[in-house]
Amino acid sequence: MKTSTPRLGFSFGRLWTIGRNTMTEVIRQKFFYILLVFGLVVIASSRFFAQFSSVEQIKFIKDFSLAAMTVFGALIAMVGTAELLPLELENRTIYPILAKPVHRTEFLLGKFAGMAMLLLLTILLMSLIFEGLLLSTEHQLLASAAASASAPGAEVSAQEIADQILHQTRDPALLKAIFLIGIKALIVCAISLLISTFATSVIFNVISSVIIYICGHLEAGARQASLGDQSPIVRGLMLVVAFFVPDLSAFNLADAVVLGQHIPLRLVANTAAYGIFYAAIALALAILIFQEKEI
Amino acid sequence: MHAIATRSLTKHFRSTWRRRVVGLDHLNFAVRENEVYGLLGPNGSGKSTTLKLILGLYQPSEGEADIFGMSVERTVSRTSVGYLPENPYFYRYLTGAETVRFFGRLCGMRGRRLEEKVSELLALVGLEAHRDRRLAGYSKGMLQRIGLAQALVHEPRLLLLDEPTAGVDPIGSIEIRDLILKLRGMGKTILLCSHLLDQVQDVCDRIGILHYGKMILEGDVKGLLARKDQFQFTCEGLDDPARARVREAIRAAGGRLISEGNPATTLEHLFLQSVRSADRGKAAPSGATRPVDLPTAERP
Numbered sequence: 279m280k281t282s283t284p285r286l287g288f289s290f291g292r293l294w295t296i297g298r299n300t301m302t303e304v305i306r307q308k309f310f311y312i313l314l315v316f317g318l319v320v321i322a323s324s325r326f327f328a329q330f331s332s333v334e335q336i337k338f339i340k341d342f343s344l345a346a347m348t349v350f351g352a353l354i355a356m357v358g359t360a361e362l363l364p365l366e367l368e369n370r371t372i373y374p375i376l377a378k379p380v381h382r383t384e385f386l387l388g389k390f391a392g393m394a395m396l397l398l399l400t401i402l403l404m405s406l407i408f409e410g411l412l413l414s415t416e417h418q419l420l421a422s423a424a425a426s427a428s429a430p431g432a433e434v435s436a437q438e439i440a441d442q443i444l445h446q447t448r449d450p451a452l453l454k455a456i457f458l459i460g461i462k463a464l465i466v467c468a469i470s471l472l473i474s475t476f477a478t479s480v481i482f483n484v485i486s487s488v489i490i491y492i493c494g495h496l497e498a499g500a501r502q503a504s505l506g507d508q509s510p511i512v513r514g515l516m517l518v519v520a521f522f523v524p525d526l527s528a529f530n531l532a533d534a535v536v537l538g539q540h541i542p543l544r545l546v547a548n549t550a551a552y553g554i555f556y557a558a559i560a561l562a563l564a565i566l567i568f569q570e571k572e573i
Numbered sequence: 574m575h576a577i578a579t580r581s582l583t584k585h586f587r588s589t590w591r592r593r594v595v596g597l598d599h600l601n602f603a604v605r606e607n608e609v610y611g612l613l614g615p616n617g618s619g620k621s622t623t624l625k626l627i628l629g630l631y632q633p634s635e636g637e638a639d640i641f642g643m644s645v646e647r648t649v650s651r652t653s654v655g656y657l658p659e660n661p662y663f664y665r666y667l668t669g670a671e672t673v674r675f676f677g678r679l680c681g682m683r684g685r686r687l688e689e690k691v692s693e694l695l696a697l698v699g700l701e702a703h704r705d706r707r708l709a710g711y712s713k714g715m716l717q718r719i720g721l722a723q724a725l726v727h728e729p730r731l732l733l734l735d736e737p738t739a740g741v742d743p744i745g746s747i748e749i750r751d752l753i754l755k756l757r758g759m760g761k762t763i764l765l766c767s768h769l770l771d772q773v774q775d776v777c778d779r780i781g782i783l784h785y786g787k788m789i790l791e792g793d794v795k796g797l798l799a800r801k802d803q804f805q806f807t808c809e810g811l812d813d814p815a816r817a818r819v820r821e822a823i824r825a826a827g828g829r830l831i832s833e834g835n836p837a838t839t840l841e842h843l844f845l846q847s848v849r850s851a852d853r854g855k856a857a858p859s860g861a862t863r864p865v866d867l868p869t870a871e872r873p
């Protein structure tokens with residue numbers, strides 16, 4: 279009878295069916311709107327906080343907006359991802375799905391893909407607002423610079439000021455910074471998904487993610503500080519933390535961008551690879567746990 | 574080859590205080606192809622657990638199960654089975670059509686073929702009129718029917734239905750029973766869990782009764798229910814003297830009359846008749862969401 283054993287390969291079609299549905303699901307939640315709108319408002323408001331000289335004003339907008347994108351990206355990733363699996367289990371919507379010829383891996387990665395896509399779209403939207411803000415500020419500053427420089431007795435030429443302004447606004451390093459903000463949000467998303475495969479409480483998940491997030495930012499500084507410390511306990515501890523917690527400060531290019539430093543593409547690529555590697559490990563662990571999970 | 578076969582299928586749950594709860598206890602049973610098998614039993618007897626083990630949603634503590642000869646540990650075994658969960662919940666923000674489409678996509682269908690399947694299934698379960706309404710506004714009966722539609726989307730040979738009429742009013746429940754009969758007519762193999770016994774009696778070929786996770790009785794419905802030593806007539810148009818002559822004839826033939834009287838109609842029958850004649854009077858009760866055409870099926 280059994281001439282050939284049928285197989286069911288991994289399917290990106292099924293994965294993306296789950297992913298698209300996940301996007302719809304999260305977009306419909308209140309927290310998402312609130313965080314998104316709040317994030318956009320915060321970015322837009324940097325225009326009104328800034329009352330500095332021309333170039334300083336642009337630096338402030340950049341610093342402020344990149345920080346806002348980082349924080350709101352991470353917040354949406356934490357809250358949104360933490361709820362994905364608990365909601366499916368609580369509402370029992372997962373049963374008819376896994377009763378279909380769908381691999382659990384496809385389901386879990388689909389959930390991740392949907393959330394990841396939403397995060398990238400969110401960051402894209404915030405970037406557009408940010409870019410619009412930069413361009414309008416640039417326009418205004420160029421006009422006023424031209425006016426003041428053409429006044430008799432000006433110390434710097436209009437051209438010089440304009441160059442300074444354009445150097446700040448048309449900086450390709452901005453794209454690199456935003457790219458790494460996106461990668462960082464994906465790491466947070468993967469870690470939160472991993473936690474949700476074994477923790478049932480959403481609150482516990484969010485708190486854990488926040489702690490890991492903060493540790494991830496303090497890690498590099500702590501390592502620096504403990505460099506002189508010869509105590510094996512401290513060094514061992516640092517190693518353990520470095521193993522479990524990704525060095526998230528590496529993804530922060532805002533300082534370099536504001537200072538107008540050159541950011542080598544190589545550095546960006548390496549950091550991104552480090553982040554993707556970390557997220558992949560977290561996802562692999564999540565899949566291992568979810569395969570065995572009693573749903 | 575059996576549609577379903579289980580060998581020593583066992584499931585323990587760990588509850589609070591580390592007490593072990595037996596969900597299913599060394600179950601051996603088989604469902605043949607093209608039969609409707611009723612799995613009965615009181616609440617907590619292990620019916621839903623059995624279905625979830627067969628679907629690989631739970632891992633067995635012991636034993637194993639096959640679908641059409643293939644181990645349920647393999648995801649691919651799910652290509653030939655459709656599942657209607659107990660009290661089904663789907664995404665509330667999707668419409669009826671979107672729900673069936675979603676599950677169709679999960680089964681690898683797309684394009685024209687998928688759209689045709691969606692319309693066909695919505696028609697089969699009688700939800701075309703509600704295809705673009707969100708499930709958040711569906712009644713329990715409508716959720717059960719959309720659940721049936723999604724269970725059928727990949728044309729499985731086997732259906733597992735967990736309490737398909739739980740919480741559904743009598744009319745909706747008869748509609749679902751008729752649907753099951755229709756599916757049986759289409760040649761599907763069906764494993765039906767229920768604790769509503771008279772429903773099962775109408776639909777099933779064979780039944781098994783679970784109690785505390787053990788199969789305590791199994792067999793053919795007709796064989797189990799018929800009392801072969803007794804026989805029943807139901808007559809019309811006999812007056813008193815004629816009845817007396819019948820009693821006399823029974824006695825003369827050596828029989829013993831056990832009971833007589835007016836047969837009671839079932840409450841369900843009475844309910845359906847009243848609702849139908851009330852509907853015939855006016856178009857539809859105000860505010861009613863149910864379509865006016867009620868099922869025409871009567872109890873056999």
Ligand SMILES: Nc1ncnc2c1ncn2[C@@H]1O[C@H](COP(=O)(O)OP(=O)(O)O)[C@@H](O)[C@H]1O
Nearest residue numbers: 586594595596615616617618619620621622623
């Ligand atoms: N996920 C679970 N965790 C713990 N106990 C469970 C779980 N599922 C079922 N049980 C227990 O297993 C037994 C059988 O349950 P179930 O199969 O749902 O019964 P039925 O469907 O026949 O009403 C019950 O005692 C129930 O409490």
Ligand SMILES: [Mg+2]
Nearest residue numbers: 620621622659
């Ligand atoms: Mg049950």
